[in-house]
Amino acid sequence: MEFTQILGWTATFLFSIMIIPQMIRTVKSKDTSGVSLLMFIIFFIANIIALTYALLIHQFPLIVKYIIALITTMIYLVLYGIYYQHKKNANKNIWKDELRELK
Numbered sequence: 001m002e003f004t005q006i007l008g009w010t011a012t013f014l015f016s017i018m019i020i021p022q023m024i025r026t027v028k029s030k031d032t033s034g035v036s037l038l039m040f041i042i043f044f045i046a047n048i049i050a051l052t053y054a055l056l057i058h059q060f061p062l063i064v065k066y067i068i069a070l071i072t073t074m075i076y077l078v079l080y081g082i083y084y085q086h087k088k089n090a091n092k093n094i095w096k097d098e099l100r101e102l103k
Helices: 003-017 022-029 037-059 061-100
Strands: none
Touching: 003 061, 022 061, 037 061
16 A cells, blocks of 8 residues: 555544544533534535545545545434433423422
């Protein structure tokens, strides 16, 4: 394997897993308050466009990179939605409890 291929595959691997630490942090903390949803949506759209480009120019390392990035981003967006909804429901329950105490 040539040096340029090693660099390409290394970058592909690193770009592909870059969301995983955020996913782990979100799962452990069950909190998405410090995360920009818009950034993940833009990243997702950019990866769809980039995957289309990679398919058109037949660049296998890029195709792999963008497919993995799309999968990890989709997983993160689902996690974001789950934990956001949990937080929203928890806040509703807090308000209900406080209203009951006032009565």
